Every structure is written in structure tokens, then in C-alpha cells.
Amino acid sequence: MTGTEPRVEVVVASLHPDPGPDGGHCRVTIRRPRLGGRGFGKPGDDPARWRYRSYCGGCGHEGPDRTSEKDAVEDGHDHAYPGWREMPIVAHRPHTHKRGPIARWEAAVAAAYPAGWLERQGPVLELRHGLGSRHVPGLAPGGGYLMAVMRPEPKAARQPEVQQALF
Numbered sequence: 001m002t003g004t005e006p007r008v009e010v011v012v013a014s015l016h017p018d019p020g021p022d023g024g025h026c027r028v029t030i031r032r033p034r035l036g037g038r039g040f041g042k043p044g045d046d047p048a049r050w051r052y053r054s055y056c057g058g059c060g061h062e063g064p065d066r067t068s069e070k071d072a073v074e075d076g077h078d079h080a081y082p083g084w085r086e087m088p089i090v091a092h093r094p095h096t097h098k099r100g101p102i103a104r105w106e107a108a109v110a111a112a113y114p115a116g117w118l119e120r121q122g123p124v125l126e127l128r129h130g131l132g133s134r135h136v137p138g139l140a141p142g143g144g145y146l147m148a149v150m151r152p153e154p155k156a157a158r159q160p161e162v163q164q165a166l167f
């Protein structure tokens with residue numbers, strides 16, 4: 001290591017689920033290598049390629065380096081929660097701090113998802129329109145990710161509580 005090379009620090013972003021104990025069930029954490037110091041080493045180096053990487057504390061699996069956080073999150077879910085892409089797509093989590101609407105939404109999710117899925121921090125697929133395509137850690141019932149499924153705004157004014165998977 002010379003003074004011109006980047007200092008790469010691996011951090012786990014705040015809010016991301018705990019990676020879990022060694023030998024525990026597989027779950028998803030994202031590591032975000034941070035490039036410190038000045039510059040990025042050799043000309044031609046692409047600092048972005050270091051940015052996001054999935055990590056599983058249960059078995060130590062690490063995904064490839066990704067420039068997009070979203071891709072790394074999906075890598076981690078492919079590893080820890082096979083079949084997650086076929087899970088039901090639910091209405092988006094209510095944008096409120098009121099307990100009632102959140103509790104009703106969580107109950108609808110629990111009814112739609114397989115037994116045990118939420119208990120092991122499985123992700124929940126939520127419908128989003130327009131803004132906000134990020135997968136959000138920690139907000140699924142059970143503490144897993146809310147995975148954004150982007151769809152155009154429908155013509156109908158009201159959405160059913162839970163929609164079946166459309167893909």
C-alpha cells in the first residue's frame with residue numbers, strides 16, 4: 001500500500017438489518033466500501049465499482065461489487081431468500097406514524113405471505129408509483145427489506161389492500 005492508493009473502509013449502512021450470528025440463518029446486509037483519502041489510486045480506476053456489496057452474516061457469503069445499491073440488495077436476497085421475486089406484491093406501506101394504518105397494513109402482509117417468512121426477516125414486495133424506487137431496509141414486518149416494485153399510477157382511484165403477484 002502506497003500513499004497514492006485509496007483507503008477502503010467497509011461500513012454497514014445504518015438501518016440495514018443486522019447481518020446475524022455466524023451459522024445463523026442467511027440474511028441480507030449491504031456493505032458500502034467507502035473510499036477515503038485523496039483520489040482513487042491509479043488512473044482508470046472506477047471508484048464506483050467498490051460501492052455496494054451484499055453480505056450474509058449467517059454463512060459469510062458476499063456478492064459481487066455493484067455500482068447500484070439496489071443491485072446489491074437484490075443479490076443478497078437471491079442468496080438468502082430464494083423465491084422472493086415471486087412473493088405477493090402488496091400496497092405500499094402507509095406514509096404515516098399512526099399505529100392503526102400501519103397495523104392494518106402489517107396484518108394484510110402477514111395474511112399474504114407464507115408462514116415463517118416474516119419471522120426470518122424475509123423481504124416484502126410493495127407497489128410504488130413514481131418517486132422512490134429504493135429498496136428500504138428494516139421496514140418490512142419482521143425487520144426485512146421493503147422491495148420496490150415500480151408500476152405506473154393506475155387510473156382507478158382506490159387500490160386493493162393486497163395485490164397478487166403480477167409477474
Ligand SMILES: [Zn+2]
Pocket residue numbers: 025026027056057058059060061079080
Ligand atoms: Zn448465507
